[in-house]
Amino acid sequence: MKRRLLLVSNSTLHGGGYLDHCQQHICDFFGKDVKRVLFVPYALHDRDAYTKTARNKFKTLGGGNTFRLLKSLYDNKVVTEIRRRVMEQDGIPYMGSSAGTNVATISINTTNDMPIVYPPSFSAIGLVPFNINPHYLDPDPHSRHMGETREQRITQYHEEPDTQSVLGLREGSMLLVEGNKATLLGSTKARLFSRCPTLV
């Protein structure tokens, strides 16, 4: 299996332009021979405008709302087909950012998005055998906000049975997957949350 994936935490990094922080990696990933990219605009409401923006600027590939994206993938019956086409021998390269990264994993259980629509399942395309939390934020000791930190949320997820390891992918980071090898790219690194067996 020669899957090739580029899973980006976020499409814009503060202080930079669209995909600035990963532009070179995207060029390297797709290479010179790729003439066409299939863009899946399901994650935002106005699909035509979103596609136009992506075409013009090659930006925010796969971003938007994770629940909306996954529900539309199911509604259009393409979850299994994308998996097959990416995972087969010499499969099609897959690139996602934010929501597009979430749906590439085992499940969307670790998205940050608001559950604005109800997909038929939280199971996702499953191109990697773990989950990712994009836009990962480290706990801020100076915060006055009393909502749970990202770390607390992922810990709650791991209290549930049969849950996956979670890669907290900070803004500015991305994961390059080639076959069974994964390489962390970008400047901000990531944090891996393994499920603690004693919690079961």
Add this chain to the structure above:
Amino acid sequence: MKRRLLLVSNSTLHGGGYLDHCQQHICDFFGKDVKRVLFVPYALHDRDAYTKTARNKFKTLGGGNTFRLLKSLYDNKVVTEIRRRVMEQDGIPYMGSSAGTNVATISINTTNDMPIVYPPSFSAIGLVPFNINPHYLDPDPHSRHMGETREQRITQYHEEPDTQSVLGLREGSMLLVEGNKATLLGSTKARLFSRCPTLV
């Protein structure tokens, strides 16, 4: 219908102790004659510890993870029963905070929580005819984080058909519902997001 609800944004406010910011309102709400409170500990993993804490300190009533809470309410077949008991003539008073506030509304589509488990539906108990976003945060012009603001998330929700008005309840605020009258209490106020008809 004489429903009586106290829907709190958050159980702890920065700089204060547990329920400090709403203690007087809770006393007024339940009154002197209430001897027993049914506490629903479904939103956190360790229910015994959570109940003990709540009993000892009367804190974080109904807080925790919204998805876990709603799924357990469905698993234990109590959604309809709670609704009936609260909404009937001289019904039982209901108090919730954070997750407990989310499940009291039409649906959990506007929770901030991570979708760590998959409930059979996002429809909730429906004690009020709108949705609430607890821990509401105003957009921060100085933020360097590129995730969506709360305002953007609620706007995405309103792009979907048949969605509800959303009350953004800031930390420190709570809503007192008596029959068909709702009163905003606390110091920080709230922001109402009405669905824009032109988006349909």
